[in-house]
């Protein structure tokens with residue numbers, strides 16, 4: 045039985061190797077390793093790709109979230125609303141800044157933050173009178189966009205800042221527009237396994253606001269002013285390096301093709317598996333970047349069985365996420381005890397199948413056969 049890779053960065057590298065080599069050689073020649081010319085070129089290319097006015101590249105997706113929150117002055121006494129069913133970084137950032145994460149439940153069909161529950165949670169925080177509702181971090185989970193039309197309307201009414209955690213979903217569209225302008229600021233990750241991945245850590249912030257973009261540039265370099273040795277505010281070392289920008293510029297040349305291949309694979313999974321297991325429900329009027337293709341099994345025992353059968357058949361799987369954040373040791377003390385039943389249920393039954401642009405048709409067919417055999 046041949047082993048199918050969950051992700052195949054070697055095969056991808058073979059497809060872009062000439063452009064990658066040329067880009068890397070250029071960096072080795074000029075030796076401007078941090079914020080070199082590739083970084084400015086990448087920022088312009090990414091802003092143009094998603095139609096955002098400003099792009100500020102940073103050192104990771106987590107740092108993008110943190111810089112965006114720092115720029116708003118978010119800290120002690122502030123409530124930051126976010127989904128419980130997401131990666132840890134979304135909740136970590138408000139806590140690092142002294143703010144309080146307020147966990148919201150997600151939609152059982154699309155797995156995206158539930159606007160109705162968010163509204164309830166904001167109301168409860170206001171009624172309790174202990175914390176100031178300040179910000180929403182909406183996550184575009186698994187490659188699909190969150191329900192930004194509803195989230196933005198609610199946030200505007202409540203007067204809170206919106207940050208789009210688009211770490212998994214750069215390349216997706218909502219109502220015909222690329223993600224990047226759906227919220228007051230958008231944070232993207234270039235971790236190697238994300239749809240647009242570097243060869244190390246990297247990230248970017250997008251915004252329509254010139255003031256915010258200027259703050260992000262200052263904050264990523266220790267709060268510097270117009271000269272390097274003028275320090276205006278407390279910042280951090282959050283810059284992108286030129287080698288990562290060079291890799292991303294090479295990968296951007298094939299990104300649209302890769303998204304199309306991911307979509308094609310998702311459709312094969314949908315049609316072959318849709319009657320046997322729960323397959324992803326599409327967010328209306330959107331396209332997905334398919335960072336993750338997650339199926340839902342009947343219960344935890346069924347998931348364990350399917351995962352073990354697939355492993356025996358050479359098919360790797362992953363569980364995003366085995367535990368919602370409000371039940372994690374690091375966060376449970378900051379959780380107010382609100383029930384989040386959908387997040388808890390998804391954590392017991394969800395299973396991610398391989399999806400990447402170098403997955404062959406034979407591999408996709410084998411994965412489908414193996415899932416169908418396991419649930420038969």
Ligand SMILES: *Cc1c(COP(=O)(O)O)cnc(C)c1O
Pocket residue numbers: 104105106107130131133134183209211212232233234235245246247
């Ligand atoms: C990957 C990820 C992050 C963090 O990105 P890094 O670049 O790894 O710091 C944040 N939020 C979500 C939802 C993610 O999936």
